[in-house]
Amino acid sequence: MNMITNLVHYILDEHSTRTGLRSQLNEMFFSNSTSDNSALFQVLTQLIPEELQQEWLEWISDGEKRGVPEGFSDSLPRVATTHLSPDDTCAICCCVYLEDSYPLVVKLPNCNHKFDLQCITLWLSKSSTCPMCRNDVMSSKTKIDTSMVELEEDWGMYG
């Protein structure tokens, strides 16, 4: 129940951002995946300021769809520097790839949109869509093998 106390303090803290809130809720969502989850959600929904409630409910309902499995980004095909034009720019950081002497550029399956690996990894941890065309990168035929990825590993650091 320490978690709830923390969360209450967190929500009451007027400096807290929505993202911070989300990751707190995320933490609870996965670490308390036991029987009293629905009660927990009810309490939480009441605690959350009115303007955030809808977002929170939406977030729970599509919680499982968010992000891609770990290891997905690292499995994306690299784009060789020789295939980059001098003015090719990452849409996420707005930097020209070739301004970096050793750019790490990858392309997404199907749509082939290019991004810095670092930028797209961060985005794909939140959403499984391409920032340029909103194509769902997970709908690709090239499913990656997630059996080796220990998903619990990441949550463990919060536990």
Next chain:
Amino acid sequence: MTTLPKRIIKETERLVSDPVPGISAEPHEDNLRYFDVSIEGPQQSAYENGVFRLELFLPDEYPMEPPKVRFLTKIYHPNIDRLGRICLDVLKTNWSPALQIRTVLLSIQALLATPNPNDPLANDVAEDWIADEDAAIAKAKHWTALYACRPPPPSPTGPSETNN
């Protein structure tokens, strides 16, 4: 405060050097993530001839999270509530890091041109809009004249003469 990401610097530079017609966005000197925005009401809309002031804030997570934008000028619109909060998909679930300050502001300008009472944020306004669209548009025009057509705050160069 961490250093300002290159992307924000580039976006800001471009907003100044290549401004979007009818839209201005200027960062605060003491907080480069906070922008004073003004949007001209689109022609042939109920907001025509109005200049609407907004505030825009780039959270630390930007561009992984959308900017936070709010109307400061009072406006009668079914997708904008009395606190100035905006119901716009790209500001919430449809945000993408390939979007920018300028594209967000363009979307808001487009929202002024095409109010959508079927996806309301201000329920009372949306109900009025659906019940009697002409009356709602008349009210929106009235509010535009009342709140969005006042002369801008005095500029540092001092008051200008009223010559045409």
